[in-house]
Amino acid sequence: MEYINTLHEGTNVSEIFFCKSKTVAQTKAGKTYYNVTLQDKTGTLDAKIWELSNAIEHFEAMDYIKVDGAVVSFNNNLQLNIRRLRRAEEGTYDVSDYMPVSKNSTDQMYDELLSLVNSVKEEHLNALLKSFFVDDAKFAEGFKKHSAAKSIHHSFIGGLLQHSLAVAKICDFLASQYAVLNRDLLITAALCHDIGKMYELSDFPHNDYTDEGQLLGHIVMGAMMVRDKANAIEGFPADLQNELIHCILAHHGELEFGSPKKPSIIEAVALSYADNLDAKMETFQELLEGSSQKEDWLGFSKLFDANVRRT
Numbered sequence: 001m002e003y004i005n006t007l008h009e010g011t012n013v014s015e016i017f018f019c020k021s022k023t024v025a026q027t028k029a030g031k032t033y034y035n036v037t038l039q040d041k042t043g044t045l046d047a048k049i050w051e052l053s054n055a056i057e058h059f060e061a062m063d064y065i066k067v068d069g070a071v072v073s074f075n076n077n078l079q080l081n082i083r084r085l086r087r088a089e090e091g092t093y094d095v096s097d098y099m100p101v102s103k104n105s106t107d108q109m110y111d112e113l114l115s116l117v118n119s120v121k122e123e124h125l126n127a128l129l130k131s132f133f134v135d136d137a138k139f140a141e142g143f144k145k146h147s148a149a150k151s152i153h154h155s156f157i158g159g160l161l162q163h164s165l166a167v168a169k170i171c172d173f174l175a176s177q178y179a180v181l182n183r184d185l186l187i188t189a190a191l192c193h194d195i196g197k198m199y200e201l202s203d204f205p206h207n208d209y210t211d212e213g214q215l216l217g218h219i220v221m222g223a224m225m226v227r228d229k230a231n232a233i234e235g236f237p238a239d240l241q242n243e244l245i246h247c248i249l250a251h252h253g254e255l256e257f258g259s260p261k262k263p264s265i266i267e268a269v270a271l272s273y274a275d276n277l278d279a280k281m282e283t284f285q286e287l288l289e290g291s292s293q294k295e296d297w298l299g300f301s302k303l304f305d306a307n308v309r310r311t
Contacts, residue, residue, distance in 0.1 A: 005042035102158030189247035196222030
């Protein structure tokens with residue numbers, strides 16, 4: 001299979017892709033054409049169907065389609081001009097080739113997560129973590145394969161697990177450097193900080209915001225999930241529950257970044273920086289891996305508000 005990240009200007013393509021989106025548009029002259037987003041596990045590619053003829057079989061978004069066309073460059077981005085298209089038959093493609101997946105082993109990452117769970121000594125926090133990640137098999141399986149975002153960073157199968165584990169490991173390091181931090185509280189908050197994304201985002205192939213996600217958001221939903229689990233654990237200290245929920249509510253650090261609260265305890269400060277660090281590092285890494293340019297300088301990044309370059 002010829003993956004999207006290997007394509008370059010001038011490539012003639014005859015391949016099956018997942019159709020992530022399809023919209024109808026018109027040229028300035030009033031001619032109808034299709035805007036299509038193609039996807040495989042290495043990324044996405046904008047495509048255009050300029051000639052709507054018998055060579056273009058009817059298709060919809062979320063179909064697997066066999067396309068023939070040529071890769072061109074438009075505004076410094078690659079684009080596929082599709083000449084021929086038909087829907088792919090089941091059995092002619094492997095779904096795992098089309099959904100973005102973590103490069104890391106899911107089982108290995110989850111084993112690391114469980115080691116962190118077991119390292120939490122405070123009995124109520126340990127019980128809470130196990131109620132999510134050990135006792136609830138359905139939640140655990142969903143958590144392993146869920147995305148952490150619609151786009152930007154960790155927007156792939158296993159992304160939520162990879163991001164949560166990375167944040168927890170950063171927090172573990174911070175706790176080893178700053179004795180003032182309550183490690184058990186911080187590790188618990190790190191592993192739970194994004195669990196609301198389980199219901200904010202739909203599963204692949206859609207990986208889009210749910211109605212609940214649009215109305216409430218993952219921060220509020222995660223806080224509600226933790227509150228419900230904590231209330232079911234006998235004798236869970238009220239102050240400890242409030243501190244844990246505060247960490248979740250404040251983990252984006254700033255009100256303008258979507259946090260209902262700004263960090264008021266030191267563990268919330270540590271979590272917000274750990275979360276931001278992993279998100280930024282993954283975003284930069286994906287930027288480097290996704291660039292088709294061979295030059296060192298990759299251009300201006302809105303997220304980093306700077307021209308970025310390879311090292």
